[in-house]
Ligand code: SF4
């Protein structure tokens with residue numbers, strides 16, 4: 104596999120077109136790492152010159168800020184901005200809506216100004232430009248897929264159609280949950296909830312959302328966020344449906360359709 | 364006799380004016396307990412938001428049936444109140460329908476328009492009462508909808524109904540008096556809706572009709588004035604505050620969280636990116652513990668809240684039985700402001716009454732249940748942002764008290780030591796590519 108770090112590009116005296124911001128989940132979480140690899144395969148197949156930061160990347164600070172620790176957030180942000188600006192990064196793509204939101208909306212105030220794109224939009228553009236060629240409706244025909252909106256992509260940044268268009272390109276049967284787009288129900292992980300047990304209640308949020316997804320009768324739940332991935336996968340497991348229902352990131356589905 | 368009425372009217376108007384002024388000043392004072400925030404950017408976009416969302420009620424029209432009914436009440440309220448102008452002039456000058464001879468045919472047209480709206484308002488209020496009390500929509504009956512908020516909603520609907528009946532009966536008796544050639548009653552031309560009430564009054568003597576007409580007139584104007592005083596204590600303040608609230612609502616992407624410049628200055632100096640601030644500008648507090656730590660527009664938002672519960676009915680935490688309810692957050696901020704304001708007015712301790720917003724009104728269990736999903740923000744018809752307040756309270760918890768949930772403290776520690784929220788060695792970050 105071909106992954107070049109920013110430092111390596113710099114050593115060669117070259118500038119890549121885009122930086123792929125992997126994120127903590129994409130770097131450390133076993134399930135999310137498979138999404139990272141799928142996305143890298145797609146990038147390689149298109150021949151786009153991209154870089155990663157490798158060990159120079161650190162947490163954007165999103166969970167710290169949402170849990171109220173502004174100091175820690177800003178420490179992270181400033182350090183990351185120094186690294187990014189040091190390499191003269193202009194364009195960033197990431198598969199994590201939380202990293203996307205923070206880099207795009209919160210770093211500018213602290214001196215980090217980049218064109219930031221989420222991989223849903225990035226994939227949509229690649230498909231529209233004909234750079235991603237799908238093997239042609241075979242394996243996905245008639246497969247029922249439902250898309251779970253990530254709050255940080257949807258409501259937070261008004262990106263509702265890009266991931267859906269990506270899925271439509273698969274020629275699958277896209278079904279919507281009752282709550283979708285602006286009224287999509289959270290998976291329960293946002294706002295740093297990913298890192299703690301939920302407060303006492305009647306039910307876990309991911310279970311409620313999984314029930315809504317299962318009610319569509321889809322056998323694939325498509326997500327575009329590593330946290331949604333964890334929450335929905337846990338939900339499917341809890342409902343003992345892992346054999347019939349798969350939770351997949353849109354990048355994995357595209358890589359699969361490309362035969363990568 | 365006429366002069367007595369004029370004097371009583373002047374006195375009524377004076378008392379209402381005094382009470383409203385006092386309340387408005389109190390509310391203003393309460394809002395100004397909040398921190399300064401100058402919001403002067405992008406005026407065009409703000410104006411557009413206000414016109415679309417407050418005036419045009421754009422967000423209400425996601426569900427068009429309640430939106431249409433609500434629009435009738437709102438338009439009825441605005442337009443019928445034009446008639447109050449005539450009421451006031453008549454009341455002070457001792458005249459009757461002073462605009463009728465001036466406007467001629469247009470007056471008849473206007474009055475018929477008002478009557479149509481009165482009937483529409485009446486119908487909408489009756490349907491809303493049924494929806495609240497018979498159909499029992501869940502969002503009108505959740506935990507924070509205790510006796511007073513429920514009564515507040517019902518009361519206002521009943522008052523509206525009574526006021527609309529007063530208009531219709533007043534016009535009906537007026538028309539009968541006109542038809543009997545009473546010289547005081549200037550011809551208005553036929554009024555469609557009120558004419559249906561004429562048969563009920565037909566049998567009354569002329570004096571009887573005069574009594575009915577006068578009673579309805581007084582009932583309506585005193586009712587309107589009373590209503591104006593009442594709404595300053597009620598969730599119905601949104602009639603007015605929805606306008607500034609939508610104007611000052613944030614224009615950033617919903618995912619954006621407000622920056623804390625004091626922290627930026629400090630972090631920059633810690634990293635050697637900027638000289639240490641000359642005199643360490645002590646922020647009052649990091650985050651918010653009480654209402655005076657929130658900015659004034661957050662406080663105004665609490666007074667703009669309609670208690671409709673659209674936010675809470677979309678909140679994932681609330682839907683799954685957690686204590687958190689974004690509507691309650693807004694109601695608590697308002698209750699706290701009212702309590703502090705009352706205390707200040709009585710010369711009491713105000714903010715230093717031993718209570719605080721976080722702790723005595725809002726619990727940590729509530730704020731820690733939020734997923735920052737923005738469903739509440741998206742749902743609010745008047746662009747209130749409960750999430751902003753929740754995050755300010757969390758900032759206080761994390762930075763002033765270090766009392767975040769244990770697992771969050773561990774997460775903070777992991778970020779500090781291994782630059783990821785999980786405890787993995789930073790050197791393993793790139794292992795996925797191996
Ligand atoms: S942002 Fe928080 S309070 Fe608002 S709906 Fe989501 S979980 Fe509930």
Ligand code: SF4
Nearest residue numbers: 668669671672674743
């Ligand atoms: S905050 Fe908005 S949505 Fe929630 S109750 Fe108040 S007005 Fe309704």
